[in-house]
Amino acid sequence: MENSINIFEREEEFLLQTYKRIPIQISHGEGVYLFSEDGKKYLDFFSGLAVNALGYGNKNVIKAIEEQIKKYIHLSNYYINSPQIELAERLVKYSGLSKVFFTNSGTEAIEASLKLIRKQFGAEKNIITFSNAFHGRTYGSLSLSGKEKYKKYFSPLLPNIIQLEFNDLEQLENNVDANTAAIYIEFIQGEGGINIASNRFVEKIYELRNKFSFALVADEVQSGIGRTSKPFAYQHYHVEPDLVIVAKAIGGGLPLGGLITNKKFANVFQTGDHGSTFGGNPVACAAGLEVIYEVFENDLVKNIADLGNYFLFELNLLHKKYPDKITDVRGLGFMVGVELRKPCASLVDKFREKGILVNCTNENVLRILPPLISTKENIDYFINIFNEILSEDK
Numbered sequence: 001m002e003n004s005i006n007i008f009e010r011e012e013e014f015l016l017q018t019y020k021r022i023p024i025q026i027s028h029g030e031g032v033y034l035f036s037e038d039g040k041k042y043l044d045f046f047s048g049l050a051v052n053a054l055g056y057g058n059k060n061v062i063k064a065i066e067e068q069i070k071k072y073i074h075l076s077n078y079y080i081n082s083p084q085i086e087l088a089e090r091l092v093k094y095s096g097l098s099k100v101f102f103t104n105s106g107t108e109a110i111e112a113s114l115k116l117i118r119k120q121f122g123a124e125k126n127i128i129t130f131s132n133a134f135h136g137r138t139y140g141s142l143s144l145s146g147k148e149k150y151k152k153y154f155s156p157l158l159p160n161i162i163q164l165e166f167n168d169l170e171q172l173e174n175n176v177d178a179n180t181a182a183i184y185i186e187f188i189q190g191e192g193g194i195n196i197a198s199n200r201f202v203e204k205i206y207e208l209r210n211k212f213s214f215a216l217v218a219d220e221v222q223s224g225i226g227r228t229s230k231p232f233a234y235q236h237y238h239v240e241p242d243l244v245i246v247a248k249a250i251g252g253g254l255p256l257g258g259l260i261t262n263k264k265f266a267n268v269f270q271t272g273d274h275g276s277t278f279g280g281n282p283v284a285c286a287a288g289l290e291v292i293y294e295v296f297e298n299d300l301v302k303n304i305a306d307l308g309n310y311f312l313f314e315l316n317l318l319h320k321k322y323p324d325k326i327t328d329v330r331g332l333g334f335m336v337g338v339e340l341r342k343p344c345a346s347l348v349d350k351f352r353e354k355g356i357l358v359n360c361t362n363e364n365v366l367r368i369l370p371p372l373i374s375t376k377e378n379i380d381y382f383i384n385i386f387n388e389i390l391s392e393d394k
């Protein structure tokens with residue numbers, strides 16, 4: 001305990017205070033569990049913010065990392081590295097698109113896409129984004145994000161970005177025209193509160209794209225790599241985006257992101273138009289390949305579809321039982337939100353006290369992102385504890 005107090009004091013002394021840290025010191029992780037220094041075990045239903053798709057300590061990921069670091073940890077992008085090519089091939093296969101540019105994070109992949117859009121369409125044309133959208137923290141991606149609280153100290157941001165209400169067909173129809181360069185969308189918003197794009201909204205976007213030929217950009221940073229039970233969330237709709245942004249789970253826990261383009265946009269960037277020293281690091285790509293094998297090729301996605309439905313069903317029963325506390329349950333696969341009548345920060349604390357880690361987003365939405373390897377028993381355990389917490393909450 002002495003130690004953990006020290007480490008929190010040292011954190012405060014030596015690190016910029018940009019994060020609200022959870023007051024436990026983790027010693028290690030194993031499967032779907034995290035363990036703290038004081039010996040407590042936690043069911044981690046937040047998965048390192050959707051990064052740890054295969055939980056902790058996956059043997060194949062560790063083996064792939066070990067094998068790769070013995071060969072080379074880094075080559076500059078002046079050289080071809082084979083894990084990068086193999087991972088790109090898989091991403092192309094599962095997205096149905098054409099080519100990949102690798103980065104180290106989601107926000108960098110968004111930046112890459114913005115440069116590509118501006119190069120193709122010019123800086124005068126408009127880019128459309130939506131309320132509650134979250135695309136990252138660097139200047140370009142921040143300019144696309146919907147939340148004022150993240151943007152308020154940092155203007156001027158990028159010009160010619162228009163923000164519309166998510167799922168509002170009329171606003172879409174009135175604002176999209178021949179001057180639109182791109183629409184950025186999370187088909188299921190993560191940070192914004194697990195909001196799912198309606199079929200009619202997506203159909204309207206598609207209809208307008210056929211008319212005006214803007215680029216449709218799917219931000220799959222949180223929702224991609226099987227989390228919603230399909231490789232990418234847009235695959236729940238009948239759409240093919242022009243650009244797809246990936247990150248988080250794709251690196252198996254190591255920093256990795258990517259911009260995937262279709263054929264139409266595959267040659268917009270020419271040599272020297274964009275680059276990154278670390279982007280597509282071979283160790284991260286080798287780890288990511290294992291994630292792809294396990295999630296897509298070992299049928300983990302099927303597991304997520306079945307268990308995700310079961311999870312939503314059970315949560316809906318709690319909604320019926322506690323209508324005075326829960327206002328909505330929504331999600332796809334293992335990307336789940338429970339909207340509460342009041343702010344949910346204290347609920348997250350109660351979960352932690354009872355050995356479960358979850359997150360609260362958009363003030364009152366409990367965001368639940370289980371590792372993709374979670375079992376029915378893990379879900380039942382979560383539901384029992386949630387029921388206990390709700391029954392105790394007077």
Ligand SMILES: Cc1ncc(COP(=O)(O)O)c(C=O)c1O
Nearest residue numbers: 105106107134135136221222247
């Ligand atoms: C949908 C979405 N886009 C972009 C980002 C930014 O990714 P990163 O934190 O890797 O820069 C996030 C991060 O949470 C995200 O959820």
